Amino acid sequence: MFTDSTSRCQSGISLIEVIVFIVVVSVGVVGLMSVLSSSMKHSADPMLRKQALAVAEAVLEEVTLMPFTDCDPDGYDPATGTCTQVEAIGKEPFEDRNTVATPLDNVNDYDGFTLAGGAGTDIGGSVTVPTGYDATVTVAQDASLGVAGAFLPAADVLRISVTVVYFGGNDSITLEAYRTRYAPSDMP
Numbered sequence: 001m002f003t004d005s006t007s008r009c010q011s012g013i014s015l016i017e018v019i020v021f022i023v024v025v026s027v028g029v030v031g032l033m034s035v036l037s038s039s040m041k042h043s044a045d046p047m048l049r050k051q052a053l054a055v056a057e058a059v060l061e062e063v064t065l066m067p068f069t070d071c072d073p074d075g076y077d078p079a080t081g082t083c084t085q086v087e088a089i090g091k092e093p094f095e096d097r098n099t100v101a102t103p104l105d106n107v108n109d110y111d112g113f114t115l116a117g118g119a120g121t122d123i124g125g126s127v128t129v130p131t132g133y134d135a136t137v138t139v140a141q142d143a144s145l146g147v148a149g150a151f152l153p154a155a156d157v158l159r160i161s162v163t164v165v166y167f168g169g170n171d172s173i174t175l176e177a178y179r180t181r182y183a184p185s186d187m188p
Contacts, residue, residue, distance in 0.1 A: 049173065052133055052164040056175045059115060059135045060162045068107045068158065068181050089139055089158075107158055107179050111139035135164045142178065156181040 067073065074092065075085020091109040095102050104110060117133040129135070138161045143154035158181075163174045 045167075045171075048167055049171070051130060052166045052171075052173045053175075055117075055129055055133050055135055056162045056164045056173055059137060059164075060160065060175050060177055063107060063110045063113075063137060063139075063160050063162070064177050064179055066107045066110070067105065068179050070181070073105045074102075089141070107160065108139055110137045110160070113137040132168070133164055133166045135162055137162050152180060 070086060071083035072085040072087040072092070074095075076083055087106050087108050089108045089111050091104055091111070091113070095104050095109055097104045097113065104113070113136070115129060115135040115137075117129040118131045140159050140161075141154040142157050142159040143152070158179045159176060160179060161174055161176045163172055165172045
């Protein structure tokens with residue numbers, strides 16, 4: 001019988017082709033799984049960020065709603081209309097946010113204020129800060145507010161920054177607002 005090597009038909013696939021196919025498909029599946037794993041791991045990030053934003057907004061609102069006057073409300077004598085204590089940045093040693101008798105009573109008092117999340121920690125007496133969210137407030141004088149030629153004195157402008165750290169300390173959000181002293185001598 002006559003056999004010609006060129007006339008033979010190959011049928012099927014070789015072992016080498018099968019191994020190459022398995023390697024290529026495996027690399028593709030591993031890449032796809034790593035992308036899916038990463039997206040699944042961070043799928044809750046928008047919710048965590050939204051909660052951090054809500055905490056920051058609530059703290060910032062609490063601070064900006066406080067009076068901002070030259071005279072500390074604790075050092076004002078209504079009988080004589082005189083001020084015995086000028087308000088400075090930072091809280092007075094006897095003031096505490098969680099007391100009714102001597103609360104924080106001015107925007108300046110919140111400089112350096114920290115709010116750790118967890119049971120019993122509230123914002124404005126009504127909102128509980130979730131565990132894992134820590135807020136820090138800084139208050140600083142800022143003379144950059146205003147249009148050219150009409151700048152307000154630095155003593156009359158405060159920049160309030162609220163930073164909320166979350167996600168195990170790996171992420172944070174910062175909100176800032178300005179507060180001006182529009183009636184320096186008025187008492188609340």
